[in-house]
Amino acid sequence: MELSPEVAVVMFAASNVVVPVLNGLFSRRQAKHEAAVDQVPLLLQQVANVAADVKDIKADLRRVGEHESALKLVDLRLKGVETWQSEARPQLERAVRESHLLMGERNARQLQQSANLVDPQKVARSPP
16 A cells, blocks of 8 residues: 555654654653652551551550450459359358347356356445
């Protein structure tokens, strides 16, 4: 296929217009890529910072889990003590009542013994 001179002239004119436009687009694209390449170290640093923060957060979460386990254990122990206390309270109250009763009987016996030791004549002579 042979090109006519008019088609060749049109193609030459179009190439003179299109080539600078394409060169401009390619140079802009290259500038954007170079700028992006310059940003890569900063992005890598930010990713490293985020990774360090994630590591710290995981450590904190692990500590929170450990504290939660310890808290559950303390809660179970507390419930055990409360259960023991609620079961022991009636028994302790009964023991207190009985000991007060026994102490009262002991005091009454001591008073009786003291009264028996006192001379009945001295008691009769003393004014009321």
